[in-house]
Structure formats: C-alpha cells, structure tokens
Amino acid sequence: MNIGEAATASGVSAKMIRYYESIGLIQPPSRTESGYRVYAGEDIHSLRFVKRARALGFSIEETRELLALWRDKSRASADVKAFALKHIGELETKIAELQGMARTLRHLAHNCHGDDRPDCPILEDLADPAGVKCH
Numbered sequence: 001m002n003i004g005e006a007a008t009a010s011g012v013s014a015k016m017i018r019y020y021e022s023i024g025l026i027q028p029p030s031r032t033e034s035g036y037r038v039y040a041g042e043d044i045h046s047l048r049f050v051k052r053a054r055a056l057g058f059s060i061e062e063t064r065e066l067l068a069l070w071r072d073k074s075r076a077s078a079d080v081k082a083f084a085l086k087h088i089g090e091l092e093t094k095i096a097e098l099q100g101m102a103r104t105l106r107h108l109a110h111n112c113h114g115d116d117r118p119d120c121p122i123l124e125d126l127a128d129p130a131g132v133k134c135h
Contacts, residue, residue, distance in 0.1 A: 006039035010047035020050060025064055057091055 007014045020026045026046050029037045049070060053063040065083065069075050108122045
C-alpha cells in the first residue's frame with residue numbers, strides 16, 4: 001500500500017509517517033522501482049504501535065525504547081512494566097502540577113472583579129508572582 005493508504009490504515013498522517021521515518025523511529029518501507037514507498041502489514045502494525053504509545057504520552061525517545069522492547073522477544077516483561085510504572089509516576093507528577101495551576105488560576109479568577117475597572121489580580125500575579133512590588 002502507498003503512504004496515503006498506510007496513513008488511513010494506521011491513523012497516522014502521511015506527514016507524521018515521513019517524520020517518523022526521517023528520525024529513524026520506524027524503518028523506511030521498501031520502495032517501488034519508481035521510488036514510491038510500499039507499506040506492508042508489519043509497517044502498519046508498527047505505526048499503530050507508535051500512535052498508541054504517543055497517545056499515552058510517551059515521548060519520541062520513550063516510544064523508540066518501547067519499540068525496541070516490543071521487538072526484543074527475549075526481553076522480560078518486568079522491564080516493560082518498570083518502564084510503564086516510571087511513566088505513570090511522571091504522568092501523576094504532571095497531573096499534580098496541572099491541578100496546582102488550575103487552583104491558582106481559579107483563585108485569581110475568583111478574586112478578579114471582572115468589571116470595567118482596570119485592577120486585575122490575574123495580571124498583577126503574572127507581572128509579580130512573588131507578590132513583591134517593584135518600584
């Protein structure tokens with residue numbers, strides 16, 4: 001199948017497929033005599049794997065490591081589990097940080113009069129988050 005068909009079958013855009021190939025995340029497919037890419041079922045499977053890993057928040061490099069683990073039939077599942085647990089910890093840290101940001105913005109928005117006056121605690125906090133006035 002060509003790149004357009006591979007994109008449809010995998011759910012990964014043709015642009016991203018080319019990008020993943022250019023950075024060596026996925027192996028370049030075979031080509032026809034005229035130079036067109038020809039994707040096989042295994043290529044589609046790899047693209048779907050990458051798409052799912054990225055959807056779960058794994059970085060490109062982490063996805064590269066996961067692909068290596070997936071292809072290594074002699075690896076222990078404990079290695080994969082440890083990798084996933086590490087990522088879960090990172091996600092939970094990020095969630096806590098995002099919740100903290102939301103709490104701060106909620107507090108600032110609650111304290112903003114939202115009227116025609118120019119005073120705005122939201123902008124004041126952005127300008128001076130430590131609450132120290134610069135003169």
